[in-house]
Amino acid sequence: MDLLQSFLIVPADSSRKLASARNHRPDAFIYDLEDAVSADKKVEARDMLKQELENAANPSVKIFVRVNCFGSPFLDEDLRAVVRPRVYGVVLPKCNEVAEVVQVHQRILKQENQIGMLEGSTKLVLILESAKGVARAGELARSSARVSALLFGGEDFCADMGIVRTKAGDEIIIARSLVALTAKAERLEAIDGPFTDFNDATGLFEETRRIKQMGFTGKALIHPNQIDTVHTAMAPSKEEISLAEEVVRTFEKSGQGVAVVRGKMVDEPVVAQARKVLKQSARERKS
Numbered sequence: 001m002d003l004l005q006s007f008l009i010v011p012a013d014s015s016r017k018l019a020s021a022r023n024h025r026p027d028a029f030i031y032d033l034e035d036a037v038s039a040d041k042k043v044e045a046r047d048m049l050k051q052e053l054e055n056a057a058n059p060s061v062k063i064f065v066r067v068n069c070f071g072s073p074f075l076d077e078d079l080r081a082v083v084r085p086r087v088y089g090v091v092l093p094k095c096n097e098v099a100e101v102v103q104v105h106q107r108i109l110k111q112e113n114q115i116g117m118l119e120g121s122t123k124l125v126l127i128l129e130s131a132k133g134v135a136r137a138g139e140l141a142r143s144s145a146r147v148s149a150l151l152f153g154g155e156d157f158c159a160d161m162g163i164v165r166t167k168a169g170d171e172i173i174i175a176r177s178l179v180a181l182t183a184k185a186e187r188l189e190a191i192d193g194p195f196t197d198f199n200d201a202t203g204l205f206e207e208t209r210r211i212k213q214m215g216f217t218g219k220a221l222i223h224p225n226q227i228d229t230v231h232t233a234m235a236p237s238k239e240e241i242s243l244a245e246e247v248v249r250t251f252e253k254s255g256q257g258v259a260v261v262r263g264k265m266v267d268e269p270v271v272a273q274a275r276k277v278l279k280q281s282a283r284e285r286k287s
Contacts, residue, residue, distance in 0.1 A: 004028045004062060005234045006227050007191060007220045011036035012065075013045035018052050024224040028062035033078055034069065034093050042074045050081050064125060066091035070100040076107065083111040089123030089148060094156075096132045098143040105144040120146060125191070129153025130160040134175045137182040149189035151220065152179040155196070167203055169210070180215035191218040198223035208233035236277045244274035244281075 004027035011017055012031045021029060031052070037045045049065065067078035067090055082090065092104055101124070108122050124146040128134050134157065141147055154172050158165040165171070176192065183190035192211040195204045208219055208230050219230050236244070243262070251259045251271045258267045266274075 003217060004189070005218045006230045007064070007218055008224060008227065009036070009066075009194065009220055009222055011045075012049040012052075013037045013041045015048060018048065020224070024227060025061060026221065026224075026227050027218070028064055028088070030064045030066050030091055030220065031082075032066045033074070033082075034066045042068070043077075046074075046078060046081050053082070053084065053086050062088045064089045064091050064123075066093060066127075069094040070097075070104060075104075079104075079107050079111055083108050083117070083122050084115065085117060085121075087122065089125055091125040091127060091151065093127045093129065093153075094133070095126040095128055095140050096130055096136065098136070098139050101126065101140060101143040101147075105146055108146065122146065123148040125149045125151055127151045127153050128179055129156035129193075131157070134178055137178055138186070141182055141186040141188055147186075147188060149191050149218070150179050150183045151191040152176055152193055152216075154193045167197075167207075169207065176211065176216075177214055180211075183217075184215050189218060190216045191220060192216045194220045194222045195226065196222060198226055201225075201229050204229050205233045236281045240277055241281050244277040247271055247274040248278065 006026040007028045007030050008021065008024060008026040009030045009032050010021045012033050013036070031049050033042065033045055033049065053063070063086060065078070065082040065087055067082065068074040070092070079090070090108065092101065095101060105124065109119060112119055112122060124144055126140055126147055128137055128140070128150055129152070133140065137150060141150060152175065154169070154176070155165060157172060157175055163171050169176070180190040195207050197203060204226055211219065212234055221227060221230060247261050247266050248271060250261050251266060258265055260266070
């Protein structure tokens, strides 16, 4: 999957929010047919989203759709509605069982074949939001070649564990780390769940910097005003760029396997990370 940092969640049952989303430029939209939509509006939301995808979706932003979970009476119709060339991927909630992900993979494949899409072109993002889901992260990540990212659902995870979610997030450090570690091991992207206080830009910035340090590559958002904050937090700071430039320059000039930068020894792994920082910085300048 392309490196995507901001995923704006858009409830599909609101024509106002669907229209408003067209004015914003996250890296990706996650149109939501699940948690944000009440049971009595599921069919209406699906129909509204179909119309949105046909007529108004912004072609410059990747499109994902969070469908209803496995076992839901709405899932099959959701997949028939959203598996189409314009949709980059399906976001599957409440992932706990490998067999369920495999069945969803097969249903997507059937739909791809029916409408003439390239097999496997629809990506899968798995939401891990329970103790069982996080504990089985590796098995779930390997359950389908479609899986391109793991998304950690912190709020539901805390509810499942019977613990209180705090802004500091100490209670979910282990679970978050497991999701990020698994994603990296399986060469997938790791997406953190939303920061729910959309008026607290400082808190969002600090949390995004923390999860970036844990290995997350993207973050789900619940409000458009969070987009720029996440992009700023994910980008290398001026100090990080300055240090990376110095590390690479000094190491290459030394002509040896180690060098000393600011009183610390640096070797190839440190230099490799510095080059990644510079590469990301260059990509940010072009975007």
